[in-house]
Amino acid sequence: MADAQEFAHVFLFxxxxxxxPLASACASTQSNLEMADAxxxxxxxxxxxxxxxxGMISVKHWVEPWESPTTVAKESDSCDGKVEQPLPS
Ligand SMILES: [Zn+2]
Known part of the structure; x- marks a missing residue:
């Protein structure tokens, strides 16, 4: 599974x-929009x-199939990473 398919999720805020306009992007092993929206x-x-x-408040969110020499979606800035929940106040 060295060459898992990756996707770039691009957001326009x-x-x-x-x-x-402010653009942000992250990598994911999934093309699922809802996961990246979170x-x-x-x-x-x-x-x-x-x-x-x-991600869900973006003006536009689109997904591109992505190839990279390493699996960038495993890194900390990926959409696959755990979303840090704000502490309840
Ligand atoms: Zn501004």
Whole structure:
């Protein structure tokens, strides 16, 4: 299973402060949109805004079949990684 199929999930967000488009991407071994929608992204905008955004609030989310020399989806920035739940306050 050295060459597992991977997918790149690409998300387009809108900056909540200035409205610039912000792109984020992650790798996954699955093409499932819902799984990546649950992933938390931390985009940084040129205006200085930064914050956590769930994939499901993206303006656009698409998936591309992805090839890489290593299985990048196993790394920490992949959509397959566990989503850190915020502590209840
Ligand atoms: Zn901005």
């Amino acid at each position: 809108r900056c909540q402060a200035c409205g610039r 992933h938390l992204f931390n985009p940084h905008c040129f205006c200085g805004w930064t914050g956590d955004m769930l």
